[in-house]
Amino acid sequence: MHISSELHDSEYAAETALVALQSNGRVQTNPDLHLSVSMRSFRAENVSTLVKRVLDLDMRGAREAWMTLRDRYPIVLCRSVPRAKAWLREQARGSERYGLVVSSQAQRLRPHAIHVKSPVDPVHWFLHGKDDVRSSYYMEDVATEFQVQGLELDWAGVVWDGDFRKSSHGWEHYSFVGTRWQRIRAADRQAFQKNAYRVLLTRARQGMVIVVPEGDEADPTRDPRYYDETFHYLQDIGFPVL
16 A cells, blocks of 8 residues: 555544555555645645644744735635625625635524525535625635635635634534533534634635634623634734734
8 A cells, every 4th residue: 555654744643544454464554645735725825834833822923924924815804794794795806706614513693694504505616706695705605624625716715613723732622512511522523623623714715714703791601712712823823813
């Protein structure tokens, strides 16, 4: 069996499988089998590298990657969904497509008129025009990592909920069950959730806005602490704030 030498990287979570494969002594690694250049973004081949470093909490590496991208691939931060929508409309030219994407676990965005459990038809969302309320252009329906996997937009708005939050201990993983957030402790589910944000952050070909809501002290399910450290972490990387 011939495999990419990059499969040892933590983002692929393949160590157990690799050990099992290599035990038979018939596995050869080849660096040429790794697709190291992104084909999605014609402006920035290093977007995937930046996102990987952001999610790996590699602050120094993320800053370096951002410095090489910022003049070609705009990424901005804000804490307001309406402001993010306005920015997307301002950036797009002609038929360039834009829309909002969120994690499938982002269940406390409903106060921002984002209902992740409302089904979206990917055909209408990706293909229909600006006069169709079901299209991504209207930004009334949002797509999750499941609908956008393998697809892309010209400009994307990523709305970041409290399901995947930065803390002093690293990333914390949550799922909203019933009336409260519950901690995700299974390693495989944590890896899936991290990968969901990797998908969301690599959907835009030309640029994106990342929205980290401010939260609400009156709502225990949207405590500002669930969002603030994530926002400040992204801000410290160097992404400008709208």
